[in-house]
Amino acid sequence: MLIGEVARRSGVSARMLRHYDSIGLVRPTGRTVGGYREYTPDDIRRIFYVEGLRSLGLSLRQVARTLDDPGFTPSALVGDLIRQTEERLNREHELLERLRAVDAAGPAGWQGAARVVELLHGLGSRSAARRQQAVLAPTEHASVPAELLAEAVLNESDPNVAGALRWALARAGGDGVASLAAGTASKDVDVRRRAVRALAELPDDEATALLRDALEDTDPAVRGHAALALGARGVTRAVPTLLGMVVDGPNDVEAAELLGALARDPTWADRIMRTLVEELRAPTADTAVRMRLTQALAEMPGTIALDLLRQLAHDDDRPVALTARALMTVRDERPDGETRDAAPP
Structure with missing residues (x-):
């Protein structure tokens, strides 16, 4: 089959077929009496092999190496092509x-x-x-x-x-x-x-x-970050999480300060105080937990926690009692009986 006919049937231009011949990739087996290239069925089959490999992204040099390698394994080639394509797509992305x-x-x-x-x-x-x-x-x-x-x-x-x-x-x-x-x-x-x-x-x-x-997140840290931000914005929905933070320990100081601010709302003041008292009296509350709760009481506005702090100053748990006394001392030293809800200087 002459080059023109091969070009028509394969879809590969005559110019490209001549280039394949010049680089030794697909050389026609025969020549006519007039010196024209003549392709055999095996030559045409090789042309289709070349085009198929090129469609996978191989260069002509890689195609030649692949076709002439007796130990060629398609899986290794395809694996390399996948990796190269992924890298190119990442760069393009x-x-x-x-x-x-x-x-x-x-x-x-x-x-x-x-x-x-x-x-x-x-x-x-x-x-x-x-x-x-x-x-x-x-x-x-x-x-x-x-x-x-x-x-x-x-x-x-x-x-x-x-x-x-x-x-x-x-x-x-x-x-x-x-x-x-x-x-x-x-x-x-x-x-x-x-x-x-x-x-x-x-x-x-x-x-x-x-x-x-x-x-509502399953992670305590996510809930804690959200509660602190919402508490600072005056969102009372954060109260339960803030109370839990005081009990559990992480960021308890910041949580207690925000609870004190939110407790300026009488409706929430009662709920916050009730929960703090319940946690203080819980059988499972150890000394560390009760100390954090005592410190949180000192953040409450006005005098709503004053009586409870006085009681805790005589608590049987000595560290809790000492903490309550220290907080009472600080409170008593405030000028003119200043309370937490006083206007800042």
């Missing part, structure tokens, strides 16, 4: 995300675009110091997309860099909450913790709603 980030920033000129690209490179660094420096660099020519910062927060394990990212996110505006919302639903508990800590620094209603939902 990174490029796509970079382009989207630049587009979202809406830079007015190349200086703004360069700033966003610089931030992306910095966030991709293995050095925590370099990532932090990239976040805190001035942004004179373009705003940093909140979505980019939110994604970075969810993936950042270094506490200093994470703090810088939360600081930048809180000042970026935009819709970073949507990305953080996805983080609160992650199966990875570390991602959920990072999401809630970032939401705690965003004052809008959407962030508050997500923090309310986080009170």
